[in-house]
Amino acid sequence: MYEGAIQDLIDELGRLPGVGPKSAQRIAFHVLSADPADVKRLAAALQRVKELVRFCTTCFNVAESEQCRICRDPRRTGDVLCVVEEPKDVVAIERTGEFRGRYHVLGGAINPLEGIGPDNLRIRELMARLADGTVKELILATDPNTEGEATATYLALLVKPMGIAVTRLASGLPVGGDLEYADEITLGRAFEGRRAV
């Protein structure tokens, strides 16, 4: 245990995901010895992210205004919608440069063991977006693991009766991994080779 401010910082850092007590201590002492201007920038960035960033009211991606950059972009086609679990998956797919449609971010995957059912995700909002008939194809790009696949199965059952083509990323994405770790080439190929479900 250290005194006062340094221990407070170690405690706060230790509450972050993936940061153990040893890492928290290492980061805290790094901050202590860092240039004051760098530390100020970090503190300001932490504050700004909470003040400025919110969720797009259309697709639930992170946004700095009512709508995110992608929903505001008139060059993006509205007839293909890609469903992902998290905003970081939007980033991963954007990196491939393969996709010109829009997104819908669910906020996770159906995982009964964690108490997450369909009502805890933005599925109702997705159905509302699909109701006006603009979307012709729905790409299910949930993670290639059990929860992601089961979520895709659930959504396909819900959406197919609406007469919308439902596709899933091509196999070739290794099962068990997170979408965000797929490299651009693999993910790009999975997009090109998507199959109807």
Place this chain on the structure above:
Amino acid sequence: MTGFRTKLYRDDAVVLRCQKLGESDRIITLFTRRHGRVRAVAKGVRRTTSKFGARLEPFGHVDVQIVEGRTLHVIGQVEGIDLFGKRFIEDYPRYTAASAIAETAERLTPVEEEPALRLYLLTLGALRALAGGEHAGTLVLDSYLLRAMGYAGWAPALSACAVCGTDGRHRAFSVPAGGCVCPDCRPPGAAHPAPATLDLMAALAEGDWRVADASDHSARREASGLVAAHLQWHLERALRSLPLVDRS
């Protein structure tokens, strides 16, 4: 050097739960045959290049090597024996039933690394039956729950009065009393399920699939409700997965 020797064991196990840890790891909760419930870290499992591939996905039956650590164990090697999860992802109701089986197994093994062979075999058998698709998923789940409660020592009484022990298929059912109750012992507020419902519950508890498979929808629904109520009554915290089981 003895203090630094790593202990290592191999066992077969069912994957009950996977939780993200840090950047690319997961904590895997395993129900092992000889070591009971064990939590161990699978390093790098979320990377698409992981050597573990799909073998540590939920509900799989695997052969696993565990390296004992001071705080958390680490998974060394894994071989898939039967990766049931693959068959549940195409069938959403079965996926939700498998989740409820896994959560129940976890909750009925409160102490880590305490062997529970009978419950292990029951859990493995239930997942195998669920994957086999021979019986309705909700029947497999309710049969599992009834038998698992039996192992825990609080199965609902179905063939004798829960209070006085008088033999027979009594018509009233009371969760607080412990199951079926005779007219003399019946507490206020006891339910009066259809006889077919109690027949179904008895069949599920005994594994009489001929009777269970022939049951109708309303008996299944009512039995599921009583089984769930009985289970929740005996667990300190409610199961999270049970209300999410798709019984359509």
